[in-house]
Amino acid sequence: MTSGGDGAAEAGLGRCSGVVEAYVLVQTDVGRADQVASALAELDGVLAADAVTGPYDVVVHIGARPVDDLGALCWARSPWCRGS
Numbered sequence: 001m002t003s004g005g006d007g008a009a010e011a012g013l014g015r016c017s018g019v020v021e022a023y024v025l026v027q028t029d030v031g032r033a034d035q036v037a038s039a040l041a042e043l044d045g046v047l048a049a050d051a052v053t054g055p056y057d058v059v060v061h062i063g064a065r066p067v068d069d070l071g072a073l074c075w076a077r078s079p080w081c082r083g084s
Contacts, residue, residue, distance in 0.1 A: 018065050023060065025056040045063060047063050
């Protein structure tokens with residue numbers, strides 16, 4: 001399991017400070033979940049990224065201020081989140 005640690009503090013996005021948070025569910029190629037989670041955990045706006053089991057391979061916790069930045073963060077990164 002890979003995590004961004006205290007990503008909110010590192011990104012200057014403390015809780016209850018107007019930050020909008022979301023979870024993004026990612027499917028990867030077989031055997032790539034740990035690698036994808038590690039790479040995602042390093043990105044700005046990613047509070048945590050964890051490899052999991054089940055229908056999705058990685059759960060990514062993202063945060064941004066304002067809400068428009070959250071959508072931009074999610075959509076801007078989506079093509080390379082495919083895990084290939």
